[in-house]
Amino acid sequence: MEKPFQLPGVHIYEYLLLLRIPGGLCRRIEEEREIIVREFGLKQPQPGRPNIPLAHFRMMKQSEEKMIQRLEKIAEGQKPFQVGLQDYRGYPMHALLVDVVNQQKILDLVKSIKPLRKWMQDGKEAPYFISDPNIVLAGRLTNDQYIAIMNEYMRRKFRDQFLVESFLLLRKSKEEEIYTPVKEFGFQKKAAKKAQPVLFS
Numbered sequence: 001m002e003k004p005f006q007l008p009g010v011h012i013y014e015y016l017l018l019l020r021i022p023g024g025l026c027r028r029i030e031e032e033r034e035i036i037v038r039e040f041g042l043k044q045p046q047p048g049r050p051n052i053p054l055a056h057f058r059m060m061k062q063s064e065e066k067m068i069q070r071l072e073k074i075a076e077g078q079k080p081f082q083v084g085l086q087d088y089r090g091y092p093m094h095a096l097l098v099d100v101v102n103q104q105k106i107l108d109l110v111k112s113i114k115p116l117r118k119w120m121q122d123g124k125e126a127p128y129f130i131s132d133p134n135i136v137l138a139g140r141l142t143n144d145q146y147i148a149i150m151n152e153y154m155r156r157k158f159r160d161q162f163l164v165e166s167f168l169l170l171r172k173s174k175e176e177e178i179y180t181p182v183k184e185f186g187f188q189k190k191a192a193k194k195a196q197p198v199l200f201s
Contacts, residue, residue, distance in 0.1 A: 075185035
């Protein structure tokens with residue numbers, strides 16, 4: 001099969017925009033993922049560090065700097081807000097989630113990003129924006145695994161919250177398997193943080 005034509009010097013990257021989960025809560029969720037793997041015989045844990053995705057899109061690398069500038073303006077107009085987490089729910093029939101109880105706060109943030117959609121594309125795929133914010137504990141489950149896990153986790157409790165003060169942009173090329181950070185955008189004109197070399201998938 002012939003490879004699709006691409007102009008010389010044009011590099012298409014895949015981008016992910018997300019909310020980072022802070023350290024202590026991140027470790028708690030990672031430990032819960034490991035428990036699920038052990039107790040229910042899953043072949044592998046949910047890949048990547050826990051996060052709440054906002055948008056996924058493809059774009060020419062040459063457009064990245066302009067996109068960073070546009071995202072900076074959006075971030076500067078945002079106020080920090082709390083995200084509340086409460087208990088578990090399923091995404092039938094293949095995933096276990098930690099439920100976000102105040103989704104509207106995140107959806108309002110996504111709404112402010114959507115006007116950038118016309119730049120968030122490579123001419124082939126339209127951008128994807130999250131409509132049901134949550135944190136994935138286990139995914140790609142078989143029906144039997146899903147039923148067993150849900151029977152147990154519907155009896156368990158989970159309570160926590162964290163403050164959102166920024167969102168993070170990551171990218172990867174078609175040759176790469178994991179995302180690497182591009183830039184973290186602080187809210188309310190706080191200086192944008194230099195992204196730390198933490199890998200996401």
